[in-house]
Amino acid sequence: MEDRPFSDISYHHFLNEERIMGSKCKKCGALFLPPRSICVECYGNEMEWVEMSGKGKLVAFTCIAVGPPFMTKEGYDRRHPYCNGVVEFEKGVRVVARIEGIDSSKPENIKIGTPLTATFLHRTEADNLNTYLAFRPLGDP
Amino acid sequence: MVSSRQKRRKLLREVAIIGAGMSKFGIFRDKNSKDLFAEAFNETLSSVDKGIDPNDIDAIYIGNFSNDFFVHQGHWGPIISDLIGHVPKPATRIEGACASSGVAFREGVFAIASGFYDIVLVSGIEEMSKRTTEEVTEGLATGGFPEELRHGFTFPGLYATRATAYFEKYGVTWEDLMNVTIKSHSNARFNPKAQFNMSIRDIMNMRIERAKEKGESVPIWSDEKEFLRDPAVNPMIAWPMHLFDCCPVSDGASSILLVAVEIAKSFTDEPLYVIGIGQGSSTSLNGSRDLTSLEGVKYAAGEAYEMSGLNPKDVQFAEVHDCFSIAEIIAIEDLGFCWPGEGYKATKEGLTQLDGAKPINTSGGLKCKGHPVGATGVAQLYEVWKQLRGEAGQRQIPNPNLRIGAAHNVGGHGGTCTFTILERR
Numbered sequence: 001m002e003d004r005p006f007s008d009i010s011y012h013h014f015l016n017e018e019r020i021m022g023s024k025c026k027k028c029g030a031l032f033l034p035p036r037s038i039c040v041e042c043y044g045n046e047m048e049w050v051e052m053s054g055k056g057k058l059v060a061f062t063c064i065a066v067g068p069p070f071m072t073k074e075g076y077d078r079r080h081p082y083c084n085g086v087v088e089f090e091k092g093v094r095v096v097a098r099i100e101g102i103d104s105s106k107p108e109n110i111k112i113g114t115p116l117t118a119t120f121l122h123r124t125e126a127d128n129l130n131t132y133l134a135f136r137p138l139g140d141p
Numbered sequence: 142m143v144s145s146r147q148k149r150r151k152l153l154r155e156v157a158i159i160g161a162g163m164s165k166f167g168i169f170r171d172k173n174s175k176d177l178f179a180e181a182f183n184e185t186l187s188s189v190d191k192g193i194d195p196n197d198i199d200a201i202y203i204g205n206f207s208n209d210f211f212v213h214q215g216h217w218g219p220i221i222s223d224l225i226g227h228v229p230k231p232a233t234r235i236e237g238a239c240a241s242s243g244v245a246f247r248e249g250v251f252a253i254a255s256g257f258y259d260i261v262l263v264s265g266i267e268e269m270s271k272r273t274t275e276e277v278t279e280g281l282a283t284g285g286f287p288e289e290l291r292h293g294f295t296f297p298g299l300y301a302t303r304a305t306a307y308f309e310k311y312g313v314t315w316e317d318l319m320n321v322t323i324k325s326h327s328n329a330r331f332n333p334k335a336q337f338n339m340s341i342r343d344i345m346n347m348r349i350e351r352a353k354e355k356g357e358s359v360p361i362w363s364d365e366k367e368f369l370r371d372p373a374v375n376p377m378i379a380w381p382m383h384l385f386d387c388c389p390v391s392d393g394a395s396s397i398l399l400v401a402v403e404i405a406k407s408f409t410d411e412p413l414y415v416i417g418i419g420q421g422s423s424t425s426l427n428g429s430r431d432l433t434s435l436e437g438v439k440y441a442a443g444e445a446y447e448m449s450g451l452n453p454k455d456v457q458f459a460e461v462h463d464c465f466s467i468a469e470i471i472a473i474e475d476l477g478f479c480w481p482g483e484g485y486k487a488t489k490e491g492l493t494q495l496d497g498a499k500p501i502n503t504s505g506g507l508k509c510k511g512h513p514v515g516a517t518g519v520a521q522l523y524e525v526w527k528q529l530r531g532e533a534g535q536r537q538i539p540n541p542n543l544r545i546g547a548a549h550n551v552g553g554h555g556g557t558c559t560f561t562i563l564e565r566r
Contacts, residue, residue, distance in 0.1 A: 008287065008288075033427075034288060059306065059432070060302045060303065060305045060306035060309070060426075060432050061302060061305055062294075062297075062298045062299075062301035062302045062304075062305065062379045062380055062381075062382075063377070063379065063380040064293065064294075064295055064297075064298045064301075064378075064379045064380075065376070065377045065378055065379065065380075066274060066275070066278055066295065066297070066378050066379070067275070067278065067293055067295060068275060068278050068279035068282060068293065068295060069275045069276065069279060070279075070293070071293045072275060078376065078377075081377070081380070082293065084292055084293060084294050084298060084302070085302065086302060086306075086426050086427055086432070093427075094426075094427040094428075095288075095427050096288050096289050096292050096294065096425075096426050096427050097292060098292055098293065107377075107380035107381070112305060112306070112309045132291070132292060133292070
């Protein structure tokens with residue numbers, strides 16, 4: 001793990017392994033998710049890996065009824081919208097992710113601040129495994 | 142991050158505008174980017190009061206986001222250069238997503254301010270309607286950050302996410318945003334170049350008439366807001382953005398002529414002066430600590446205000462980048478026209494109407510005028526040009542002392558931001 005570069009590609013490889021990994025600046029302690037190789041706080045360039053717990057809360061969201069072709073292929077359309085959001089981890093860092101386990105056709109019922117737990121959507125696309133980060137409400141079966 | 146070494150911005154010599162033009166915006170199956178550009182170019186030349194020889198144009202800058210994607214043709218510099226007989230002189234295409242021509246304008250200003258050129262044509266083009274809605278959705282989403290695109294965020298979705306954060310922070314609802322839409326349509330009614338030059342009331346009446354003609358049941362809406370609440374006419378695109386919160390898919394072109402200040406009066410007795418010009422950038426959705434504001438806009442505005450020595454109160458009217466209703470609310474706050482969290486109230490109270498204290502988007506904005514993304518920045522400046530010269534016809538701001546106007550152009554959901562202040566002396 002230590003050998004992996006602090007990059008988007010490593011972030012995606014970790015997601016394939018169902019791990020949410022960020023980088024932490026060894027000099028100033030700033031935390032980045034997805035990982036950065038350059039610290040934009042102090043310009044330190046020595047990082048270490050930090051694993052997120054997978055527990056977070058919903059900061060903002062949308063329910064998308066008109067998506068790009070790759071989402072319509074998954075079966076989403078005007079009658080079946082999908083929810084995307086910004087999720088904040090306990091350590092204060094944020095990610096964008098899909099939000100599952102809620103009724104995307106009733107967005108007025110979705111509450112900002114809802115506690116969430118991470119889940120991983122594995123898709124095989126052009127012979128590659130791609131994993132999308134998703135969250136569902138905490139305690140949801 | 143902003144360094145403490147930043148100095149006050151200034152141009153090495155002043156730059157003036159002597160002409161401007163734009164094509165009609167809309168969906169044109171029978172016109173391509175070249176045809177639209179020709180429309181804008183012809184109007185630009187004929188708008189120069191004392192005339193100009195096109196052979197005197199030293200260089201052209203063209204804002205274009207993604208005709209590569211939309212019509213599978215890149216490298217628009219030489220195409221436009223060839224179209225207007227500008228070859229072998231330089232033509233540069235500039236990309237900053239939906240702020241492409243706002244950025245191109247700034248580069249044109251710098252080219253003259255540096256002393257290198259005296260006469261520059263700045264323009265913008267985009268031809269979006271030849272693709273399906275889903276494809277255009279995907280193409281526009283490439284103006285976001287990679288993780289956003291990867292997870293299926295669309296452009297309406299990105300701004301919609303900011304809207305839910307705004308709602309949560311200030312206790313606002315979708316209903317409050319309808320005031321932006323109603324105002325934009327009201328202004329666009331008087332803009333013959335607008336894609337939708339109808340008020341919401343006009344659209345309601347048109348739908349009623351159409352239902353009567355077809356012998357269908359006639360819809361009844363008590364007012365504009367009830368019409369906008371009707372999912373049959375205003376479906377959800379990306380909650381809380383509905384169809385009427387979103388700018389349309391458009392084709393169009395725009396252009397503007399810049400000259401060095403010392404030769405401006407040989408082209409017109411009424412040039413406009415570029416007195417403030419700023420540009421900034423913003424981080425991604427997950428990188429933003431505050432989703433209800435665009436840091437790049439604040440930075441761009443700060444540069445422009447500082448350069449001009451003006452403050453937000455001095456700007457008498459502005460075209461702002463209302464790609465979505467929420468974007469206009471956030472824009473008027475970030476530009477300092479009202480306090481954070483007050484933009485929706487100011488809109489409701491009529492501040493931003495044509496006859497309000499600070500008219501915003503007298504053209505109808507991106508929502509109604511149309512948003513051929515690469516053409517928008519210069520088209521906004523075209524509206525400021527029209528207003529400051531008193532040539533805006535029925536949508537002319539009812540203020541005989543109009544002197545300072547501005548344009549705010551945003552690419553992505555804040556990734557690239559420009560703010561430009563123009564003056565009539």
